Amino acid sequence: MFKQDELNIVSADSDVDLDEELYRLLEDYEFQWSTSYQIEQCVSGCFSSVQYTIGKIILLTVLQRLIISTVFPSSAKHLSCIFLGSLVLFDWIPRTNTLMTFFPFSFCFALILLSTSKSKGFVVTCACIVSVLIMQSLMSAAEFVAIRGIIMVLTMKLSSLAFDTAGTAGAANAIPFLAYLINPATIIFGPFYSIRDFEDTLQCKSVKEEVVNILWGIAVLFLAFLMLIYSSCSPIVFDGVAVFGDYFTAQSFRTSHYFVCFLSQGLITISGLRISTCSPLSVELPRSLVEVVVGWNISMHRYLRSYVYLKFAFLGAAASIFISFAISSLMHGLNFQISAVLLSLGFVCYFENKLRNRISKRFSMCVRARPCKNCEHQRGWACWQTILINLLFFVHSVYQLIYLGAPFDGEGASEGYTYHHTLSVWKRHHYAAHWISFGVALASICI
Structure with missing residues (x-):
């Protein structure tokens, strides 16, 4: 009798375990089906929204x-x-x-x-x-x-x-x-x-040049649509928290920008001119914030350098950099978030570049904002001190991208972001990137 009761208890426990296991399997299957279905719907929605x-x-x-x-x-x-x-x-x-x-x-x-x-x-x-x-x-x-x-x-x-x-x-x-x-x-x-x-x-080109331009343009357009899909559908897959959530939010915004850049590059390539519009690798894996600024929108950087920075160079480097970022901001209209992001980026870019130049000169290290073409530093790019400092600036650049890009989360994008929204997002980070920027500025003055 005792053995029979024991067997009944074991059987009941086994049934419970099987039910729980089955429930977990069904839950996982439902989640996977739901996620794949959402991605499928998202991809089709991306194409239907732009096809006309x-x-x-x-x-x-x-x-x-x-x-x-x-x-x-x-x-x-x-x-x-x-x-x-x-x-x-x-x-x-x-x-x-x-x-x-x-x-x-x-x-x-x-x-x-x-x-x-x-x-x-x-x-x-x-x-x-x-x-x-x-x-x-x-x-x-x-x-x-x-x-x-x-x-x-x-x-x-x-x-x-x-x-x-x-x-x-x-x-x-x-x-x-x-x-x-x-x-x-x-x-x-x-x-x-x-x-x-x-x-x-x-100007008329040869048949070969025309065909190559059209094929290259189509390839760039295909890349643009991949960026659109990633920007629109990545939140379904990456639903992180804290800094990782902000990272994917900022990256989603950046890839939507890459979509526009590659779309414009593909169109102008088909029209007969091959120029670069952005460099995602320079932005996603930056050596410095200077590379981010240049790689973010190469064509706009070309305009700002040729028709703003150089035209106002007589006022000095700092003033012409500030004017370049100010004009870039005003071209977007009066918007607190865009102005705050661009001017913050201009501020930290200037002092980061200044700090790295001073470290490079004082300690003969290859740590400038851009790699040396013919490096003559005593501590070259392979030296462990150089690697460490460049790695620290890389982490700094990535965090600045997370911090400055986090407010572009899509909430209110159709009407422009309010300053309440911007400050509330930065407040979550305790304005850390701005404090770091002031620290970089102070260090560039002291060294």
């Missing part, structure tokens, strides 16, 4: 390239650029905002065509920034954010055009200039490129 708008731009860019490849005169190529660019633009911008968008920039364009002042570049740049701020004040936050990228591209093009034509009137080149401004390949997503680069794209 992006597909239309790609088709019009290919059509523009086919027209350029013919024997049509330059004037016909310019007019086709204007026509196709207008189709893209009016399809993208709501009709209610079309006049509001182009009227301020029409004034800037008129200055470029009519003014012969040597200061035309500075005047037009200021006028463009004022135009951006006026448009922001006249539109709702959601409307402005929706077309902010277009406004930034136009601002950079108009500013560069004004500097390139300083001292001369450009009325005779009104049609080529307009074709440059609203080129269908670059009017929506960029990237920035100069009027000289645009004229180069109008």
